[in-house]
Amino acid sequence: MKKDLKQTIFKAIALAMGIATLVLNIMDQLEVKTAISLLSIGLICLAISQLENS
Numbered sequence: 001m002k003k004d005l006k007q008t009i010f011k012a013i014a015l016a017m018g019i020a021t022l023v024l025n026i027m028d029q030l031e032v033k034t035a036i037s038l039l040s041i042g043l044i045c046l047a048i049s050q051l052e053n054s
Contacts, residue, residue, distance in 0.1 A: 003052060010049040017042030 021038045024030035 007049045007052060010045040014042035014045040014049075017045075 017038045021030065021035050021042075025035065
């Protein structure tokens with residue numbers, strides 16, 4: 001898999017996790033533990049993307 005495609009996928013996952021957390025929070029369907037897990041996945045994906053960049 002190309003490096004650029006991997007970075008794009010990881011960034012898209014991070015964006016999706018952030019949006020999912022926001023939408024679920026607005027709908028009042030989200031517990032704090034779940035929100036932290038979703039945001040953690042997004043942060044990990046951004047970190048992987050940056051590590052591959054260096």
